[in-house]
Amino acid sequence: MAITGMGPVTSLGVGLSPFWEALKAGRSGISRITSFDPQNFPSRIAGEIKDFDPTDYLDRKTVQRMDRFSHFAVAAARLALRDAGLEEGKELQTLNLEPHRAAVVVGSGIGGMNTMESQFKVLMERGWSRVDPFTIPMMIPNMAAGYLSILLGFTGPNLCTVTACAAGSHAIGIGYRLVSEGEADICLAGGVEASITPLAIAAFCSMRALTTRNDHPTSASRPFDADRDGFVIAEGAGMLVLESVEGAMNRGAKIYAELAGFGMSSDAYHVTAPDPQSRGAVLCMGEALRSAGLAPQDIGYVNAHGTSTPYNDRCETLAIKKLFGERAYSIPVSSTKSMTGHLLGAAGGVEAIATAMALYEGILPPTINLEKPDPECDLDYVPGNARQVKVGAALSNSFGFGGHNACLAMKAWEGI
Amino acid sequence: MDEQAIFERVRAILEERLAVPQDGITWDSLLKEDLEVDSLDLVNLSMVVEDEYGIDILDGEAEDIRTVGDVVRLIKNSLLSRDGEAK
Numbered sequence: 001m002a003i004t005g006m007g008p009v010t011s012l013g014v015g016l017s018p019f020w021e022a023l024k025a026g027r028s029g030i031s032r033i034t035s036f037d038p039q040n041f042p043s044r045i046a047g048e049i050k051d052f053d054p055t056d057y058l059d060r061k062t063v064q065r066m067d068r069f070s071h072f073a074v075a076a077a078r079l080a081l082r083d084a085g086l087e088e089g090k091e092l093q094t095l096n097l098e099p100h101r102a103a104v105v106v107g108s109g110i111g112g113m114n115t116m117e118s119q120f121k122v123l124m125e126r127g128w129s130r131v132d133p134f135t136i137p138m139m140i141p142n143m144a145a146g147y148l149s150i151l152l153g154f155t156g157p158n159l160c161t162v163t164a165c166a167a168g169s170h171a172i173g174i175g176y177r178l179v180s181e182g183e184a185d186i187c188l189a190g191g192v193e194a195s196i197t198p199l200a201i202a203a204f205c206s207m208r209a210l211t212t213r214n215d216h217p218t219s220a221s222r223p224f225d226a227d228r229d230g231f232v233i234a235e236g237a238g239m240l241v242l243e244s245v246e247g248a249m250n251r252g253a254k255i256y257a258e259l260a261g262f263g264m265s266s267d268a269y270h271v272t273a274p275d276p277q278s279r280g281a282v283l284c285m286g287e288a289l290r291s292a293g294l295a296p297q298d299i300g301y302v303n304a305h306g307t308s309t310p311y312n313d314r315c316e317t318l319a320i321k322k323l324f325g326e327r328a329y330s331i332p333v334s335s336t337k338s339m340t341g342h343l344l345g346a347a348g349g350v351e352a353i354a355t356a357m358a359l360y361e362g363i364l365p366p367t368i369n370l371e372k373p374d375p376e377c378d379l380d381y382v383p384g385n386a387r388q389v390k391v392g393a394a395l396s397n398s399f400g401f402g403g404h405n406a407c408l409a410m411k412a413w414e415g416i
Numbered sequence: 417m418d419e420q421a422i423f424e425r426v427r428a429i430l431e432e433r434l435a436v437p438q439d440g441i442t443w444d445s446l447l448k449e450d451l452e453v454d455s456l457d458l459v460n461l462s463m464v465v466e467d468e469y470g471i472d473i474l475d476g477e478a479e480d481i482r483t484v485g486d487v488v489r490l491i492k493n494s495l496l497s498r499d500g501e502a503k
Contacts, residue, residue: 061435061452130467133459 001176001259002248002413005084005241006353007076007190010340011047011234015079019350020357023365024386028218028339030232036198043210045217046196047234047341065134066147067112068235069194073144074151076237076349077188081152084241085253091152095186095243095251102154103184104145105175106239107167107191109345109400110200111141117199141345144192156184164400165305167191168238168348169408173262175242176408185247190239190349204233207272209309221342222369223306223335224313224377231307234341238349240356249416257356258411260393261292267403274315274399281319284405285395292393292409296324299331300391301364303355304381305399306335307342316397317377332389334382338368348398352408355396359412362390417495422488429464430484443485451484465491471498 008015011029012022022029029047038044054063054071057078063071078088086094092102115138119131137143142160149158157178161170168191175189204210211230213220221232248255265287267280274281289296305316313335321328336354343350358364363386370383396408423443430436436451447453453461458481462473465487471494481487 059435064433064435130463133456137456 001179002243002245002253002255003240003257003259003356004243004248004253004255005080005082005086006256006356007079007083007239008236008350008353009049009052009072009076009079010236010343010350011049012340014049014052014075016083016353019353023336023339023354024363026339026366026368026385028221028368029234030217030220030341032217033196035196038201041201042205042212043201043230044214045211045220045232047232047236047343048196049236065138067115067138067194069108069112069192070144070147072194072235072237073106073192073239074147076190076192076239077148080188080239080241097185099153099155101156101185102152103156103158103175103178103187104148104154105159105161105171105178105187105189106145106148107161107163107171107345107348108141108144109162109164109167109193110195112139112143113195113197113200115139117197148188154188163404163406164402165342165344165347166398166400166404166406167345168350169352169396169398169406170264170348170404172240172242172259172348172352172408173264173406176259176262179242179244186241186243188239189242190237190352191343191346192237192349193344193346194235195344196233196235201233211308219369221308221338223304223308223338223367224317224373224381225370226372226374228308228310228313231309231337232341234343236343236350237346238351238353240349240352245416255413257359258413259408260411261288261290261294261409263287263289263291263407265405267405269403272401274311276315278315278319278322280403280405281316281397281399282322284407285319285323285397288395288407288409292411294393294409297327298393299324299395300389301358301394302331302333303351303358303394303396304333304335305397306337306367308335308337312399314374314376316399317379320379328379330380332364332382332387333379334365334367336365338370348396348406351396351398355394355408355410359391359394359410363388364391417492419488419492422491423484425468426484426487426491429461433460433464441484443483445484446482447484461487469495471495
């Protein structure tokens with residue numbers, strides 16, 4: 001399966017080039033929240049996208065009918081399709097496809113949180129009759145995928161994965177299966193999230209999940225560091241164009257990397273805490289390898305879930321050690337969340353893009369802010385600076401509340 | 417209130433709230449066919465109009481609306497009956 005187009009929408013940059021340049025430079029996209037006054041919250045920073053104008057991608061009427069998360073999804077999808085060399089409005093023609101051969105799978109952890117909060121306020125203050133009739137269609141998480149099919153005319157399988165912070169990777173994995181199994185010839189797949197809202201921040205703070213390093217936003221996300229104190233919430237989207245290698249070659253498309261396998265598992269352990277023995281994470285990475293026909297020794301890079309929470313980073317490290325044994329110490333593992341923050345349901349989409357670019361350019365993005373490693377986190381996390389290494393295959397991990405685990409396996413594209 | 421003033425206001429609301437370009441809106445414009453105002457937009461339009469004019473539009477009344485002129489007449493009649501009741 002070929003990855004032929006990629007559209008990241010993040011606080012580090014909108015579009016592949018600014019996003020990837022920022023990751024290679026080790027820049028942080030974290031700053032103080034401006035969409036509301038965060039002063040009374042313990043966590044006041046985020047990977048917030050400050051200069052995004054949805055009317056660059058949509059007409060004003062459609063913009064008004066959509067939640068911010070759908071705006072991000074449309075922007076990321078348009079960028080990905082353009083990157084794949086598909087002219088806007090002529091995607092199916094260029095691909096020479098019947099509409100039902102084109103699929104869309106978009107994951108989201110929460111969906112239209114902004115809409116839910118603002119309309120709940122309307123309900124409380126003014127009663128039911130003033131609640132916006134678009135509340136439900138704006139709020140439901142599947143609407144990003146629904147809108148993309150309406151806008152693009154893709155009438156094939158259309159799905160939404162809702163598996164918390166694994167939603168983006170699950171969406172790409174399901175897209176991979178749809179194309180592999182012949183249900184579609186092309187799939188637009190990825191994740192999206194827009195949950196930097198008062199209720200979401202309050203709720204994550206209440207769980208003690210978010211960092212409180214408010215005075216130093218750019219160094220607050222510090223995966224695997226001994227002083228990490230929670231994740232930094234972020235928003236955005238990451239969408240990918242997936243098509244068969246044969247189809248991509250026939251139309252002369254650029255191939256960034258091969259999406260070679262997908263693994264899923266469940267911790268069956270706890271609603272939010274990872275299994276301290278990391279059984280679910282080991283299982284899903286192993287499944288990804290198996291489905292890709294890869295052996296552990298083929299893997300040269302792991303894009304970690306690496307949230308910068310005390311639990312995740314320790315348990316993910318253990319999982320990598322259990323799967324790879326002694327070799328774990330010589331495999332570069334990095335967390336791009338150190339720069340992007342945690343995009344929740346969009347994380348898998350954005351990180352699949354980072355992983356594909358690492359394979360395409362032979363440059364591994366770093367884990368920034370890793371200054372004093374946690375003694376239990378003792379792998380090679382590519383600290384500080386990007387590293388030039390030609391790698392043959394890589395994994396991208398995503399783990400979500402509920403114990404949902406997803407892992408994507410990719411191979412560097414070497415041609416046929 | 418004169419109908420032309422209500423028409424101008426409805427036209428402005430259609431532009432502000434439903435992103436319908438003002439210059440394409442005439443008295444006889446069909447909401448659905450010409451202006452792409454769907455049933456949910458119509459609910460939105462009713463809410464704004466109710467708040468602005470202090471009237472109640474029943475769901476059954478809104479269902480009969482086809483043109484911009486129908487909206488204007490509905491508002492005018494609602495205002496008249498409201499003021500009639502007040503007297």
